[in-house]
Amino acid sequence: MSTPAGWDHPRTSLYTDHYELTMLQASLHSGAAHRKSVFEAFARRLPDGRRYGIVAGTGRLLEGLADFRFGEAELDFLGRTGVVNQDTLDYLANYRFSGDIWGYPEGEAYFPNSPILIVESTFAEACMLETYILSVLNHDSAIASAASRMISAAGDRPCIEMGSRRTHEEAATASARAAVIAGFHSTSNLEAGMRYGIKTVGTAAHSFTLLHDTEREAFEAQLASLGEGTSLLVDTYDVETAVRAAVELAGPKLGGVRLDSGDLVAQAQWVRQLLDQLGNENTRIMVTSDLDEFAIAGLQSAPVDSYGVGTSLVTGSGAPTASMVYKLVSRTDDAGNFVSVAKAAKNKTSMGGRKYALRKLNERGIATQEVVGIGHRPDDDGNDRPLLQQFMKNGELLPGWTGHEGVMRARQRHADTMAELPAVVNRLQRGEPAIPTIYEEN
Template identity: 95%
Template sequence: YGIVAGTGRLLEGVTNFRFGEAELDFLGRTGVVNQDTLDYLANYRFTGDIWGYPEGEAYFPNSPILIVESTFAEACMLETYVLSVLNHDSAIASAASRMISAAGTRPCIEMGSRRTHEESATAAARAAVIAGFSSTSNLAAGMRYGIKTVGTAAHSFTLLHDTEHDAFEAQLASLGTGTSLLVDTYDVEAAVRAAVELAGPKLGGVRLDSGDLVTQASWVRQLLDQLGNEHTRIMVTSDLDEYAIAALQSAPVDSYGVGTSLVTGSGAPTASMVYKLVSRTDDAGTFVPVAKAAKNKISMGGRKYALRKLNDRGIATHEIVGIGHRPEDDGNDRPLLQQFVKNGELLPGWTGHEGVVRARQRHADTMAELPAVVNRLQRGEPAIPTIYEEN
């Protein structure tokens, strides 16, 4: 399965998609387009409708995640932008969702800004939070989307001081005993003892960033308990992915900080989505389906309607995609497509902080609705099958 993300960012961009004087001047000077096209671009506005799976929703192979209804020129202009946003953000959210499944009730923190492009870092933080991450270290994401932000101490802060004791003392003086101290710059045992000596039983947490995390977390937990710090939390980082998180299930770990694997889609940096023309009007003004038929490039023509079929326990059994018609709802099913834009106007509730909050809740609801097989980390068949219905 995959998780839809990026729609809120996409909608803000689509409804504000304009060609300014600088862009028009460049296109004219370089001869990329002729004057008639320049005149068209100068007045470009998207005036059509957009439907799609809401952010946080699960998708499967060939799910109609986004439907753009407009003139050909208006829709064609958006192709690269649509695919750029949805492919990136959905890949991040899909990886984040698997990590959250592996983590269980333990929170995951997004910490990947140093491992990707500066703008994609902010988008990745947003996508990760939609898929269940508790917070991010990216302050720009916090400012733009109202996402909770957190931070951790760096090894450089410890190295700046003459001793680890001095570094911890300075951090505690600035941030209070509720902070988390990084204890693996030199000797872990000595660092834990120094941290407890300075902060006492109110020390918020310690962070481990290297070595055998399962072994280290176990004996650090024992040491903290022996020193009277039963409530001090242990956070682990160090190139974690969903498989490493799953391997830490039995370790006494309280939270995970995830960076590189998250912001690169954990090996799948793109969701491999495509943007295809599926219907056009004929000479009589009637919509007719169109589709590619080239070998290995076959597409399905016609307007799509998607429905998730649920059993009497509210668990999804399969997805139905109606081609040219709406699948029948037996009263216990869930239509998946929502309208985002009508006649070029953005409908409320899909963007900004509100959009992130709604998407995060939708992800939680969707995952609870899917069969338990979604928690499997190995490659395999889609969690539920997709059935196509034609007129």
């Protein structure tokens, strides 16, 4: 795994909860810490009204696991504050994940109870990963799921991620990555561009216009610096005056104009007419201003060429978490045999046993069911698709899942999975999951 020059992963071992280390200490004391165990990350339900979710964050998670170590500073903190005892500190000093990790590849659709990530290791190694795994998958999958709905609503018009100023700085980079996986054309976030090779774009804000004595002077400066193909923000003052000035200064080669306020549908229609009348048939119209999937769908009839999406994207468009959980589903007994285990609380039940997942497809290649085998692989009719891929083997990262390659691979997976799902996934109305999840037991 390679990282860009000038950027280092932070240690990720303390991106966790106190109780994970106290569980480790108690299990080391009981002798059960080294029992082979299978943990599973899944979502019991989709956000209210959603018909599918999109997996994202796995590549970031795998990158972070390479730095899930306890160095001198971490061990000093844990010892000095009395979080764990000396025996546990000695174990942590040599900690390195040595197990296997399987899961749904990034960009894949998931449904209630899909086994999105499976961690096979000892209890001691796997239990400490709970919070880190969930914090990454819950955030990134929420963003990718919202982004996918926006891409569906946008059709063939590109969407640009512009939400960095509306969230935490690291969340902004993760959001940009997740959005591109789900089909966004580009991002304004330069850190995401450096880390993952994502296309970055941007021109100017209203402050640039306000900086100059006149709007015309601002346009002249931007065109002289960035070229005629740039996009000019035309709603700082009067839109019609700005559009006319932009065309007069740049001519028919003007790349685009951006609208960021007002009735975007009506405004885009008459700006398009004005541009065409002035001979700028090829000048594009970009719209921004608190867009979400519903606003984008409402702009389908407007002559808009692209959408800039910010706040709604980085907050999951009303569902900022995927509500995933991480549960122990199988472990060995004293004789070394695997036994299924599961929580039995009435409102938080889970299904024990190691899972294998398959997407059933009909004769037209359209998904009809998510089949989850418990302890065995479901039968393949010949055109069905296994869903679980291996990401780590014996603690070693397998190639192709991280960095720029991982993002592009996930982007293609998203396009392919959306093409095989039933058309109901393109509806924004509330409804049940697009396909049911069926369990097969031995």
